[in-house]
Amino acid sequence: MDIKDYLITKLRxxxxxxxxxxxxxxxxxxxxxxxxxxMLDFIQSGSVxxxxxNRIDALAPIDPLKVYKHCLMPGEEDHLSFMIExxxxxxxxxxIEYGDVVLDIGAAFGVISLPLAKAVGKxxxxxxxxxxxxxxxxxxxxxxxxxxxNITIVPAAVSDEPGKAEFLEYTSEKDFFWASDVSTLSTPxxxxxxxxxxxxxxxxxxxxxxxxxxxxxxxxxxxxxxFELYGLxxxxxxxxxxxxxxxxxxxxxVKTGKSSLLGVQPFLEALGYDVEMKEHTxxxxxxxxx
Numbered sequence: 093m094d095i096k097d098y099l100i101t102k103l104r105x106x107x108x109x110x111x112x113x114x115x116x117x118x119x120x121x122x123x124x125x126x127x128x129x130x131m132l133d134f135i136q137s138g139s140v141x142x143x144x145x146n147r148i149d150a151l152a153p154i155d156p157l158k159v160y161k162h163c164l165m166p167g168e169e170d171h172l173s174f175m176i177e178x179x180x181x182x183x184x185x186x187x188i189e190y191g192d193v194v195l196d197i198g199a200a201f202g203v204i205s206l207p208l209a210k211a212v213g214k215x216x217x218x219x220x221x222x223x224x225x226x227x228x229x230x231x232x233x234x235x236x237x238x239x240x241x242n243i244t245i246v247p248a249a250v251s252d253e254p255g256k257a258e259f260l261e262y263t264s265e266k267d268f269f270w271a272s273d274v275s276t277l278s279t280p281x282x283x284x285x286x287x288x289x290x291x292x293x294x295x296x297x298x299x300x301x302x303x304x305x306x307x308x309x310x311x312x313x314x315x316x317x318x319f320e321l322y323g324l325x326x327x328x329x330x331x332x333x334x335x336x337x338x339x340x341x342x343x344x345x346v347k348t349g350k351s352s353l354l355g356v357q358p359f360l361e362a363l364g365y366d367v368e369m370k371e372h373t374x375x376x377x378x379x380x381x382x
Contacts, residue, residue: 128166132158140237143172146181146207151237156201156230176203180339183375184208184311187337191215193307195298197250197323198315198341200227202234202243208313209243217242217307223249223293224261246301248294251319252326259293297326302334311337318346321355331363335378338365342374 132154135141139154149171163176181204188194190213196205199220209218220243222228228247235243249259302309309330316323320340324331331338338360345352353374357367365376 128164128172132161132164132172141172143174145174145203146176146178148206148210150206150234153230153233153237156227156234159201160203174203179370180204180313180341180373181207184313184337184339185211187377187381188212188216188311192310193217193219195309195312195336196220197298197312198222198317199231199245200315202231204313205231205243206234206238206240208311209240212242214242217244219244219246219301219305219307219309221246221248221250223247223259225289225291226261248296249319250298250314250316250323250326251295252297252322254296254300255294256292257295258290260288260290262288298323299327299329302327302330308334309336310334311339313339315341318343318352320352321345321359324356324359328363331360331365335364335380337378337381338374338376340374340376342369342372 135154137155140151141154141157143150143152143157145152157172157174160174160176163174165173165175184194184204185207188208188211190211192212193216194208194212196202196208196218199205199222202220205218205220209216212218220231222231222245228245232245234240235245249257251257298312312327314320314323320342324340330336340356342351342353342356344350345355348354353369356374360367360376364379366379368375368377
């Protein structure tokens with residue numbers, strides 16, 4: 093065996109050891125994650141835990157955290173760490189600054205509002221829209237537990253016309269663990285076979301809210317279960333005047349039954365936005381920002 097073959101053989105052995113160690117590490121990592129996820133089920137409902145949500149240290153009620161069990165990331169920390177829709181949170185935070193105003197439309201439990209609030213700081217504002225009553229309770233608890241003063245909870249739904257509308261808040265079922273995050277305004281196509289509560293909620297347009305509050309939003313996160321186009325239509329003046337960055341979760345349109353992207357993309361491009369779709373999220377950058 094010449095020196096070249098000798099070195100190749102030695103290198104392969106070293107690489108093989110490294111690959112084996114990495115494989116073992118991955119298995120142990122997966123086992124630790126599964127163990128930690130299982131542990132969540134044994135924490136009593138109503139408990140408050142110290143955790144990290146999207147890299148933000150926080151106190152949080154355990155019940156909504158159980159919804160995000162699949163987002164639990166094992167680490168060396170002594171507390172639970174959740175990475176939830178981080179692609180959205182990171183992108184928004186990269187486009188806002190201290191003192192900015194951000195709208196979190198469809199805030200759910202506040203997992204995106206939390207990093208946004210830290211990014212805009214004490215002089216900034218996060219307006220968190222959430223019409224679902226039970227979800228609101230946990231959102232308010234999250235804000236109160238962590239003494240967050242720059243998040244304003246707005247207990248209303250968003251669409252293209254103001255008024256009142258029926259809201260369906262889906263409740264947990266064994267086969268429908270994501271229930272609270274897909275609660276929505278009622279439509280003729282709404283699934284009423286799933287376990288839910290039904291009640292009237294206030295519906296407002298973004299344009300009316302922005303004008304009433306006299307704010308200039310720098311960015312907006314929109315996750316409103318198929319009402320994306322109609323929420324944007326109710327924000328046309330705001331988009332045209334302030335050109336906020338937009339991060340939009342794309343769903344099946346509640347009226348057409350097709351992807352809401354088919355209506356949202358041309359609507360925003362006509363207003364001067366460049367859009368980029370990644371998985372189920374549409375990232376929208378105003379051309380005037382470039």
